[in-house]
Amino acid sequence: MLDRNAERGAGDAYPGYDVLAKWRGPSWNEKTREVVAARLQVGDTPQFLTAEEFEILAAVADRVVPQPCSRSPVPVAGLLDRKLRAGVLDGYRAKGLPRDGEAWRRGLRALDAEARARHDRGFAAITDADQDDLLRRCEAGELDAPEWAGMPSRTFFKHRLLRDIALAYYSHPTAWSEVGWGGPASPRGYVRLDFNDRDPWEAAEAKPGREADALRTNRNVR
Amino acid sequence: MSDDGRHSPRARDGRAPDVFRPGGWVSMKEYSDHEAVDFVIVGTGAGGATLACKLAEYGFSVVALDAGPYFRPLEDFASDESEQTKLYWTDDRIVDGDNPLQLGSNNSGKAVGGSTVHFAMVSLRFRPEWFKARTKLGYGADWPIDWREMWAYYTEVEQALKISGPVNYPWGPPRPRYPYRAHPLNAAARALARGCEALGIGWTETPLATLSAPRGLAHPCVYRGFCVTGCSTNAKQSALVTWIPRALSAGAEIRDLAMVGRIETDANGLAVGVHYHRQDKWRFQRARNVVVAGYAIETPRLLLNSATDKFPSGLANSSGLVGKNLMAQANQAVWGEMDEEVRSYKGPPSLAITEHWNYEDDGKDFFGGYAYMSQGPLPQLWANTQATAHGLWGARLVQEMKRYNHVVGLKIVGEMLPQENNRVTLADERDQYGLRIPRVTYSWCDNDRRLIDHSIAFMSRALSAIHAKNIWVQEDDTCHLNGTARMGDRPDSSVVNADCRSWDIPNLWICDGSVFPTVGGANPSLTIQAIACRTADRIRALSRLGEVNLN
Amino acid sequence: MLAASVLADSAVEHYRGSFKNKAMLTPLIVAGLTLAMSLHGTADRRPMAHQARDASYLSAAVTGLLGTGFHIYNVTKKVGGLSWQNVFYGAPLGAPMAILLSGLLGFCSERVRANGGRRRHRVFNLPAGETVATVTALGLLGTSGEAGLLHFRGAFHNPLMALPVTLPPIGAGLLAGAVVNGGARPRGLARWWMRLLVGMGFAGVGFHAYGVSRNMGGWRNWSQNILNGPPLPAPPSFAGLALAGLAALELMREARNA
Structure with a gap:
């Protein structure tokens, strides 16, 4: 009880x-x-990213900050997209990381390419478990498809992906x-x-x- | 969006914002660009604003420029972490080295008032021996200033900011009573105190630059907990609400949204003014003396960006030390969870402190010292810490975040040693003004590592002693920035002398944290302001002897 | 008057403490009872002591003593023990004494009433006027000490904050002088001074109201500022004590003239 x-x-x-x-x-x-x-x-439509990039971002955000179905979701991808459009920076950038907007575009496309290489489907279409697996590899710095173009996946994961998504979600009253x-x-x-x-x-x-x-x-x- | 001063300058047409009244104005003296002023000051933070105020009160003509906006906290500051990133210096900068620094939010401000608009208000005096660290303690470098002289200037600043502090301070030589009483402790601070008592070391209420009683038009603190995202009540005694209003009434001019890109020097090797960007165009302010007060990254950047044929490696750089000996302060933390509700978001984040390991040298296997303080992160900062420092994401992150109200943390401000390899240089990329951006290179030395290890072990014991659970260590964080234009006794081993005056260019002065030869284990703002007060007194004394360029 | 001040003040302060301990209701009940009893006593024209009123006044005195004990316990159990921090912000050590005082003064007034038409009123076989004067003088000193502590906490940021730590001790001295001299010449000054303290007590509410308005958000933010600003109900306790002082002086005059 x-x-x-x-x-x-x-x-x-x-x-x-x-x-x-x-x-x-x-x-x-x-x-x-x-x-x-x-x-x-802010809604669930992109103003900075393309529709494809936005879909991947939304899928990534769902894995980083999973939300219950019992309430209306925080539009994490939308909030992050607005920040990128506004060009708000952190004030520092690790060597090897391009500026925020470019880093996100490249990182999302690279994650998508990694998913296609392994599962023949884009990141947004693979299972939750497969998404988590890819993200863990990204976190460990094990991803090196040509789409990364020299950006270390580990640096991207820690300095952009995790940070920006956590900040976006916890900026919302919900x-x-x-x-x-x-x-x-x-x-x-x-x-x-x-x-x-x-x-x-x-x-x-x-x-x-x-x-x-x-x-x-x-x-x-x- | 209402205009909050970020898009067009507010301080012009003979008036500046009144920070104490929504929509209010105060009158301001104005100088024209071609009129040579006695002092043009670059930056209006702890160093620049203090010096601008004092020099104006001594009767010099002063123009102080700041790259950031001129806020009225009562109406411009939201209770919102995202919105308030507008206070930070977030222009493009590259970080590298073995331990790249985190910049922006916790150590660089871009606003009239500089970083003091969002600092944590911790106002500590240095331990006297630190001013002779090389001679007395065997590391780093000596300061060319005697601690007893600094003690008097500390008192001046504490009075000017109405610091609220304990009735008796447990460490160091006697100091006058703080002008205002300490604030009530929140649960996070009491957790620190319990840990200290369990381990048998001293603790006290942190001396803070935030009001515990009314002062003029400034309200006392309401314990809203948004201190490091900007105080919307004016309880925080930032340069914006203390030195700057005084400077204005003494006849100084403040120019907001004015980014200085270059200091101009003439054929005689003297500074003649500064080029600055305001309202979409480059302008030139003539001056008899130039003071650089841009903090430890922008100061060397400006000196390096001002190189000429006569000074090919940048201004004031005959020693080759401009940009070198950058010293961050270690900012490691230990976090845990209490059964009780802590709700550390209430009140200033660091209400209690122990300086035990700043004053106790036995039992250390490292040089230098550290203080540690209680913590009160707001949700975004806490989520970022859990994600990037604790490595949590997915369901674990969301679950841990729900324990937010039970979290306690202890965090150090720890001394790091000066190393020439830790430095600010210019990258090839350019910023929105077309200026080369800074590259900040940082690596810990063995001593830094030993200090960090000691502090983590000790704070972990302190949290265990109060029965905190799920204790974990945040290993990578750094805060305040100092060095890069150190003061000293000799032109070949320092950039400025004890008066903050360049050895190479006698009418070029540097007045901010850049001049620190060592950093100690204490937040630097009070020392920066004390140095600025001393510099103003020295300039007045030297000018009476005819040794300051005033023609 | 004193009971009303205590009632309101402890209500506000214990509300701030969220009535975490059920005992925190006690002073409200007791002070309320004391207030009710003294109103009852005022309305009651019969010239004799009333047992229920006596019981209430004595219970107030006991509550004051116990409250002091509780508050000392509260302060010393906090980390830091008997430190400035806990004395400033913990349970106020002197405050429960005000209940004790209101009880004692009430009890004295019952004795005076019971003595009826006799000229020489006595309390526990002591002259009534002198006794009340002494209790009042001690009360003034204690209350002044409490105000001094809290105004020190406020760093005496306003010069007027010095008044309640200077005027009441002088008043206490004048009362003591009147007792020692048997109510000779200084009594006129003492009476004048007591009236001054009554005025100060009421003016204090005004100053504290101004203090509340100067906190962030002013009166609109009342739910915080009533608690965090200067306490509105506190200053009238000076007025209550000063009225008792006036009564004592009157009793002494009557006794002398008898």
């Missing part, structure tokens, strides 16, 4: 918590609403709610700072067997 509850709790650590419920409250200022509103408009973060906080910050302290405007964590309490509390977070 307890175990089953714990399992369900692990799937949803902060049941009913939605950081967007604070949108009109004192935790969100005008500037924050402006930038997050723009992010919430992901903020998922991890139980307080979210935007200005002008209102926090008062209660010690261990196990929670302000009434923070997410309540589901304790095993008491998920309903957390759910009730989280519905009142403003």
Whole structure:
């Protein structure tokens, strides 16, 4: 009984918590609403990448940050595509890595070529397990199809693929709610700072067997 | 999108943004390009803004240029990690070497106020012996400045920034009481404290440049936790809300979105002004003295990019040391998970600190020291750490991220030794201004490695002692950047003298972290500002003797 | 007055502490009871002590003592122990004493009432005026110490923050002087000074309200700033004590004239 509850709790650590419920409250200022509103408009269509590249990216993102079917997905590929179009850089680039947009184009095409060489199908069309296998080889630096054109697959994986996808996913309010973060906080910050302290405007964590309490509390977070 | 100062300059037409009032303005004195000012300062961070303020208050005519925008934090800063990358220097740079540095977010700012707009506000004094590291401790190089003199300048800066700190500081010689009281500790800080007490070493509240009580129009801290992505309440005492307003009221001019590409020198080998890019064209500001305050990458880059026939290897470089001895600081961390909820996103990230291993030399198999502090990463930073440093992706990444509210971490600021091979050079590629971009080469030496190993072992014990679980080590991170134009006693072994004045070009000064001969295990911002205050005093004293070019 | 201040202050502060410990409700109940009893006492015209009121006042005194113990325990169990950090931000050590004071003062007033028309009021066989004056003087010193600690935490960033650490100790000195001198000449000054402290107590609320407005988001961000800003209900405790001081001076005058 307890175990089953714990399992369900692990799937949803902060049941009913939605950081967007604070949108009109004192935790969100005008500037924050402006930038997050723009992010919430981003859809699943490319503006920088080609349709083919975008499809591969979406498949890669699904493996790096798998999402539950129980809610509408964060458009990871779309968010990353917008960042590439805006030309926002990290401020440093490892030797052998071209600038971000070019690195992504080349990396996605190379992953696709590796999939075709092994499975006769593009990356987006192979099984989840085969995708994971290819990504693991990329992480280990074992991929060297001519499409990589001198870009080390390992460097691409760590500095571009993992980093950019993780940053894109966790830039979205849905992901903020998922991890139980307080979210935007200005002008209102926090008062209660010690261990196990929670302000009434923070997410309540589901304790095993008491998920309903957390759910009730989280519905009142403003 | 509202205009937040990133597209066209705000400081012009006799006024500059009022950082304390949304949409507000303050009046600003303006100079024309062809009017030679006493000092043109390149960069408005911890070094440049402080010096601009002090020199203007001493009656010199000052123009300070910054490549970045002039923000009003109250209205321009969102509570959002992605949006706030607008504070970072993210222009193209190449990193290589055995241990390539990570730049951008954690060590380079591009805004009026420089990196202090997004620094973690940790305001530490150096250990006195570090100023004579070679003589007293046997490594690195000596500073040409005495610690007692620095102690007085530290006090000046602490007062100017209303540093909030502990009532009594446990390490080093006595210092005056911090002007404001320490902030309340969050759970992450208490975890650090528990670990220190378990291992029998001292800890204290971190002296921070963020207000624990109101100051003028600046609000006290509300513990929102977005410090390193820009403070939207003005509690953070960045150069943008402290030195810059003072500089403006003393008659200095600040020019935002003004990228300096080249320092011009004349046939006599003196600097005569700077070429800068603003509002889509290159301009030239005449000046009797040029101060470079671009931090440890842009400063050497500008000096190297300003090479002439007379100075073929770049300005101020007869020693050949410009760009060399780049010193990052080690930034390794140990992370774990508590049964209790920690929610380290609340409050400034580093509320508690131990400087034990900066002041204790027994039991070390390395030179130098380190401090370690509690941590409070926001979700994007934490996800990036879990992905790229912990190597998690897929379901494991998503699951681990759900433990976010239970995470505790300890992270060092560790001393790395100066090495000539760690350096800034020019790459062949060019940036959006047509300037050659910097190549930053970095490799750890054995001593660096031993320091890192010691810190990781110690912090792992500290987390074990408080019963943290799933402890893991983040091995590769570096923070602050210093060196590349070191100060010293001799022209053949340093770039500037104790007054931050170039040995080669007497009206060229360098005033930022570049001048550090060693870095110590403490965040450098307070020392950079103290050096700038000292430089201003020295310039005033020298000018009274007629030894500063003012004609 | 003191009970009302305590009630509001401990309500706000213990709400901040999320009533983690059920005992944190106690001061609310007790201070509420004390407040109700003294209102009842004021409305009650019968010139005799009332047992329920007495019980309530004494329970307030006991609560104050126990609360102090709890708060000391809370501070010392935190990492760092009895450090500035925990004294600043942990449970306030002096605060529960205010409940003790309100109980004691209530109890004294019952004795005065029970003594009825007699000119020389006595509490535990001590002269009433002198006793109340002494309790009040100690209360002023303690409350002033608490304000001093918290205003030190605020770095006395506003010069007016020095008032509650300078004026009340002088008032306490004047009360003590009145006790020692048997209410001779300085009493006029003492009475004047007590009125000043009443004014300061109310003005303090105004200053603290201004302080709240100066925090980020001002009154719009009330859910944070009421808690993190200067405490609104705290300053009137000075007014409550000063009123008790005035009463004590009056009792002493009556006793002398008798």
